[in-house]
Structure formats: structure tokens, C-alpha cells
Amino acid sequence: MTVAAASARHRRRFRPADTFLTLWGLLGLAFLFFPIVVIVVFSFNSGRTLQSFDGVGMEAYVAALNNPAITNSITVSLITATGTAVVATLLGTSAGIALTRRPGWWAPGLLILLGLVMVTPEIVSAISLLPWFVTLGVDNGLVAFNIGQVRLIIANSLFASAVVTFIVRARMTGMNESLEEAAADLYAPPLRRFTDITLPLIRPAVISGALLAFTLSLDNTVVSSFVSVAGSTPWPVYIFASLKASLRPEIAAMSTLMLVLTLIVLGIAALILRRDPSGSGGGAAGLTSAMVGR
Amino acid sequence: MTALEARPAQRPSAADTQPSRRRLRLPGGLGALPISVWMLLFFILPFGLVVWYSFGYKPGIYVTHANDILSMDRYGEAASPAFFAIFVRTLKIAVTGTVLCLAIAFPMAYWMAVKLAPKWRGVVLALVLIPYWTNFLVRTIGWQISLTPQGFVSKTLQWANLTDGPLHVLYTSAAVQLGVVYNYLPLMILPLYVALERLDPKLLEASRDLGGTAWNTLWHITVPLSAPGVTAGLLLVFVPLMGDYITPTVLGGASGSMVGQMVAAQFQSAQNWALGAAMAVLLMLAIFGTSAVVGGVLKVTGRVTTAMTSLKLPSKEPS
Numbered sequence: 001m002t003v004a005a006a007s008a009r010h011r012r013r014f015r016p017a018d019t020f021l022t023l024w025g026l027l028g029l030a031f032l033f034f035p036i037v038v039i040v041v042f043s044f045n046s047g048r049t050l051q052s053f054d055g056v057g058m059e060a061y062v063a064a065l066n067n068p069a070i071t072n073s074i075t076v077s078l079i080t081a082t083g084t085a086v087v088a089t090l091l092g093t094s095a096g097i098a099l100t101r102r103p104g105w106w107a108p109g110l111l112i113l114l115g116l117v118m119v120t121p122e123i124v125s126a127i128s129l130l131p132w133f134v135t136l137g138v139d140n141g142l143v144a145f146n147i148g149q150v151r152l153i154i155a156n157s158l159f160a161s162a163v164v165t166f167i168v169r170a171r172m173t174g175m176n177e178s179l180e181e182a183a184a185d186l187y188a189p190p191l192r193r194f195t196d197i198t199l200p201l202i203r204p205a206v207i208s209g210a211l212l213a214f215t216l217s218l219d220n221t222v223v224s225s226f227v228s229v230a231g232s233t234p235w236p237v238y239i240f241a242s243l244k245a246s247l248r249p250e251i252a253a254m255s256t257l258m259l260v261l262t263l264i265v266l267g268i269a270a271l272i273l274r275r276d277p278s279g280s281g282g283g284a285a286g287l288t289s290a291m292v293g294r
Numbered sequence: 295m296t297a298l299e300a301r302p303a304q305r306p307s308a309a310d311t312q313p314s315r316r317r318l319r320l321p322g323g324l325g326a327l328p329i330s331v332w333m334l335l336f337f338i339l340p341f342g343l344v345v346w347y348s349f350g351y352k353p354g355i356y357v358t359h360a361n362d363i364l365s366m367d368r369y370g371e372a373a374s375p376a377f378f379a380i381f382v383r384t385l386k387i388a389v390t391g392t393v394l395c396l397a398i399a400f401p402m403a404y405w406m407a408v409k410l411a412p413k414w415r416g417v418v419l420a421l422v423l424i425p426y427w428t429n430f431l432v433r434t435i436g437w438q439i440s441l442t443p444q445g446f447v448s449k450t451l452q453w454a455n456l457t458d459g460p461l462h463v464l465y466t467s468a469a470v471q472l473g474v475v476y477n478y479l480p481l482m483i484l485p486l487y488v489a490l491e492r493l494d495p496k497l498l499e500a501s502r503d504l505g506g507t508a509w510n511t512l513w514h515i516t517v518p519l520s521a522p523g524v525t526a527g528l529l530l531v532f533v534p535l536m537g538d539y540i541t542p543t544v545l546g547g548a549s550g551s552m553v554g555q556m557v558a559a560q561f562q563s564a565q566n567w568a569l570g571a572a573m574a575v576l577l578m579l580a581i582f583g584t585s586a587v588v589g590g591v592l593k594v595t596g597r598v599t600t601a602m603t604s605l606k607l608p609s610k611e612p613s
Contacts, residue, residue, distance in 0.1 A: 017508065018409060020401075021401055021404065021405040021409050022405060022409065024401045024402060025401070025402050025405035025406065025409075025418070028398060028399075028402040028479075029418070029421055029422070031476065031479075032421070032422065032425040032476075032479065032480065033421075033424075033425060034436070034440070035433045035435075035436025035437050035439075035440065035476070036424075036425060036428050036432075036433060036436060037436075038436040038439055038440050039432055039433075039435065039436045039439075042439060050435075050439060051439055051444070051445065052444065053446070090328070091328050091329040092329065094325035094326070094328060094329070095325060095326045095328070095329040095330075097325050098323050098324065098325030098326040102323050102324075102325070103323070104323045106323055106326065106330070107323070107326075110326055110329070110330060113330075113337075113338075114329075114333070116337075117333060117337055119529070119530075119533045119534075120537075120578075121533065121534055121536060121537020121538075121554065121577070121578075121581070122534070122537065122539070123537045123538075123539045123554040123557055123558060123574075124341070124344075124537060124557075124574050124577065125337070125340075127344065127557055127558070127561045127570060127574055128337075128340035128341045128343065128344045128574075129336065129340050130561060131340070131344070131347065131358075131359075131561075131567060132336070132339065132340035132343055135343065154336055155336075157332070158332075158333070158337055161329055161332065165329065215427060219427070219429045219430065221429070221430060221431050221540060222539055222540065226558075226561070226562075236429055236431050236432075239431055239432070239435070240431060240540075240543075243435075243543070243544065247435065247439075251435070255429065255432040255435075258429065258432075259432070262427055262428070262429075263424065263427070266423070266427055270420070
């Protein structure tokens with residue numbers, strides 16, 4: 001028996017630590033998926049209440065799609081999410097570019113402010129925005145702030161634009177300025193330089209940032225439940241309100257449909273990040289680092 | 295001295311010969327102005343208003359707040375024994391939850407980043423991200439369905455003779471504890487994974503080649519190098535957990551309520567904005583105070599660890 005073969009066998013021997021880690025990881029994944037699987041399974045519950053499973057059927061989906069309150073709440077959510085994505089992308093992209101290309105005395109302050117926006121508990125943002133909208137809209141007569149849709153878009157855009165800023169900033173940091181300088185040397189005016197050089201280079205970051213802002217807004221519950229007014233209830237707020245009564249299988253059906261929608265949007269975001277050859281980290285890891293804000 | 299002064303003077307003249315270069319210099323940071331104004335209007339000023347309200351009072355049943363007499367009385371009310379007990383319970387749930395998240399997430403992130411074959415890493419990472427992006431409330435309702443005394447978990451446990459009667463976990467602080475560990479676990483796994491993935495495998499090999507046992511390598515190489523990820527994870531889990539409002543509402547009941555619910559109740563049902571504002575300010579102080587203390591302790595521990603490990607290294611040389 002050669003030394004090489006011996007060491008190969010030595011390496012292949014049973015390792016309890018590795019087995020433990022694999023088992024731990026798989027159990028962790030099972031734990032993470034457990035309540036989601038429960039919701040999806042219970043969405044096919046044909047019984048009266050969500051908690052007791054009576055039989056398998058698609059009744060809940062039919063009932064959900066025929067319930068005007070539910071379809072209305074999904075419409076409100078989709079409009080809010082689109083508006084939030086637009087606002088957050090505009091604010092976040094321009095801030096992300098300014099932070100990398102023209103950082104001044106204000107840059108550390110702005111980064112700390114955006115960090116604070118991201119770590120402030122949702123309930124604190126929620127209870128700050130409610131009196132603020134009342135002060136602006138009711139006490140000072142700025143009626144725009146009484147419109148539910150406007151309130152929802154503003155409230156959801158805060159966290160989302162901070163996220164977009166960090167994603168665009170991460171992308172810009174890994175980018176050489178020489179292309180923009182070359183365009184400037186060739187007498188390209190600033191706007192042309194932005195649309196022809198800078199924007200195509202950071203497009204993956206902008207698009208995935210917009211999609212993340214969209215899904216963040218689609219899922220927002222706490223802040224939305226405080227600022228929304230009667231008539232413009234987003235779908236998580238509808239579920240939250242119906243918790244007080246008994247939950248019906250329609251809730252699970254609606255949740256499953258929205259989960260599928262979120263996954264499609266995220267899948268597109270991940271694909272865009274992965275297809276980007278020069279992205280830092282690339283793919284899911286890049287997405288993660290961007291989301292974690294590092 | 296003259297050379298130093300001459301250098302900045304040279305720059306504008308160089309730029310004059312290249313007019314395009316100068317045009318590149320837009321007014322500094324103009325692009326950051328919209329977001330700054332937006333955050334001032336809808337983040338700083340609203341919170342300032344909350345701080346202002348916290349010094350006011352509730353004048354009558356139908357009025358939410360008044361600020362003509364300023365006092366610190368609301369803070370006294372917010373710190374009364376009944377409210378204080380919920381503050382303490384929240385802190386207990388948050389600290390326990392954060393520690394449990396770290397204990398569960400570290401081996402998992404280590405498995406994902408070091409042990410797993412690279413081709414599987416993306417898949418498993420996506421599998422961790424899917425629960426994270428599933429609606430928080432929906433996930434929590436999934437646990438509510440599972441934990442009901444008549445639910446399938448309870449029935450399975452009884453069938454397997456693991457419990458005597460139906461499961462009585464729902465609407466207790468144990469259910470909240472389980473719920474928060476579940477809900478914030480991805481926020482601990484992700485930064486740990488990012489930190490551990492950047493770990494150079496050569497360092498682990500070097501440690502092994504130098505005779506380090508698996509335990510030594512873990513303790514002296516892996517753990518110190520993953521410290522930034524641990525700090526980020528602790529912060530990402532602890533801060534939102536302290537202000538959690540959904541998990542205790544869905545799973546907690548009366549015996550598992552948390553500060554977030556108290557604050558919300560003052561604004562929604564009790565309509566006492568002054569008291570709610572004072573509670574919110576105290577909550578923020580508690581969060582930042584605890585984070586600062588933990589951050590300081592981690593920094594000191596990190597320094598002590600580095601000092602100890604760097605002291606140990608030369609002692610191996612004589613042999």
C-alpha cells in the first residue's frame with residue numbers, strides 16, 4: 001500500500017463533526033421552511049376555518065379571488081410597491097452615485113442617517129409617521145398627506161431607498177472612474193455621460209435595487225398598518241386586521257399567491273445580479289452582502 | 295513649505311488646459327440632496343415630533359396629546375412597575391432570542407460556507423433567503439396554526455406519547471420566544487455566512503499543518519476572523535427583535551406581550567400619544583444602550599483575545 005493511498009483513505013474516513021454539521025444544517029433548513037410549508041398546505045384546506053384541516057380542495061383560492069376586499073388589498077399593495085420602487089430607485093441611485101463620486105463632509109453623516117433608518121424598529125417609524133401625517137394633512141391642510149396611497153408610498157420608501165443607496169454604492173465602489181473621464185475628455189456633456197456610460201455600468205444594481213424595493217414594500221406590515229387609511233388597505237394589513245376575527249383559508253391562499261409573486265420578482269433580481277460579470281461577489285452572495293448592507 | 299503651497303496652486307492650472315475635466319466637477323453631493331431632504335422630512339422630523347410629544351400629556355378622553363405644560367411625568371409613568379415588567383420581559387426575550395439565534399446560526403453558516411461543496415452553496419443560500427423574503431406575518435401565522443392545542447403538531451406529539459395532553463404553548467412567552475428565534479434566524483445566518491465565506495481556507499490548512507487541533511483552529515482562527523459577521527448578526531437580530539410587534543401579537547397573548555405592543559396600544563386604542571411617545575423614546579434608548587454595552591464588551595474581548603493569541607505564538611518557537 002502506497003503512502004498516497006493510505007492518506008487518501010485517511011482523508012475519506014468517517015468524520016463525526018462533519019456529519020453533525022450537515023445534519024444541523026439540514027435540520028436548520030427544515031426549521032426555516034416549516035411554517036411556510038404549513039401555510040401552503042393549509043391553503044388547500046376546504047374547511048371553514050384555517051386552523052382545522054377538513055379536506056383538500058381549491059375552494060380557498062376561488063373564494064379569495066372572488067372576495068373584493070382581498071383583490072382590492074392586493075391592488076393597493078401592487079400600486080404601493082410600484083410607487084415605492086420608483087421613489088426609492090430615484091433617490092437611492094442618485095445618492096449612491098454621489099456618495100462614491102462626490103463624497104464631501106456630508107457623506108459620513110448621510111451614511112449614519114441611512115444606517116439609522118435601516119436599524120430603527122418598524123414600530124418606532126410607524127408611530128412617528130402617524131402623528132406626522134396627521135400634523136401635515138389635517139392640522140396644516142396639506143391634503144395630499146391624507147391620501148392613503150401617498151402615505152403608504154412615503155412610509156415604505158424610507159427603508160427601501162436606504163437599501164437601494166447601499167446596493168448602488170457597493171456597485172459604484174467597484175467601478176473604475178476612467179471610463180467616465182474618457183467620455184468627459186471626448187467632450188460628452190454630463191447628461192450624455194450619465195446615460196451612455198454610468199447608467200449602463202450600474203444598471204444591474206439599479207434594477208435589482210428596484211426589485212428589492214418592490215418586494216420590501218409588498219411585504220411591509222407594521223408601518224403600513226399604522227399609516228394606511230380606510231379604503232387603501234395593503235394585503236398584509238388586511239391579514240393583520242382579520243387576525244382579531246377567526247382566520248379563514250382564503251388568507252393562506254392569498255399568502256401563497258403573494259409568496260409566489262415575491263419569489264418570481266426575487267428570482268429575476270438574482271438572475272440579473274448573476275448575469276452581471278463584473279459584479280462584486282456576484283449572484284446570491286452579492287445580493288446577500290448588499291442586503292446585509294455591507 | 296513653498297513646495298507644499300505650490301502643489302495645490304498647480305492643480306487648477308492643469309485643469310484649465312483640460313476644460314472637460316473641470317466640467318466633471320458638479321456641485322459636490324447634489325445627488326445626495328433629494329434623499330437627505332426626504333429623510334429629514336419623513337424620518338428625522340417625525341421622530342423629533344415624537345420626542346416633543348413625550349414631554350406633553352393627555353388632556354382629556356377625546357384629545358390625543360397636549361404640549362402646553364412640559365414635564366418628564368410620562369417617562370415616570372412609562373417606568374412604572376407594570377410597564378417596567380414588560381420592558382424587562384422584552385429585554386429577556388430579546389437577549390435569549392439573540393443568543394439562541396447565534397448558537398443555531400453559527401454551525402449552520404459554517405456548514406454552508408466551509409463544509410458545503412461550492413456548487414451547492416448558492417442553492418442553500420437561496421433556501422435561506424426564501425423564508426427571509428416570505429412575509430413576516432404569514433410565517434408567524436404558520437406557527438400559530440401549528441401550535442394550536444387542536445393542531446397537527448399537538449396531535450402528533452400525543453400520538454407519539456411525547457405529551458400527556460394537548461399542547462399548551464400558544465399564547466405564552468415560550469411561543470413568542472420560539473417565534474422570534476425563527477423569525478430572525480436568517481438575519482443571523484446571512485452576515486455569518488458572508489464573513490465565513492471570506493475566510494481564506496489556506497489559514498485553516500496552515501493551522502492544521504502547524505499541528506493545531508480542530509478545536510484550536512476553530513477557536514483561534516475561525517471565530518476571531520468571523521467576529522465582524524457575529525457583531526453584524528447580533529445587531530441585525532437584537533435591534534428589530536426589541537421592537538417586534540407582530541410576533542407577540544400573533545403568538546403571545548396576555549402573558550407574552552412586549553414593548554412594541556404597549557407603544558402601539560397607546561397610539562391605537564388608548565389614544566395617549568404622550569405616553570406612547572415616552573415609551574418609544576425609552577425603547578430606543580434601551581436598544582442603543584444595550585447595543586453600545588455589548589459592542590464595548592465585544593471590542594474589549596476581541597482585544598484581550600488578540601493580546602493572548604499574539605503572546606502565545608512566540609512561545610512555540612523554542613521547541
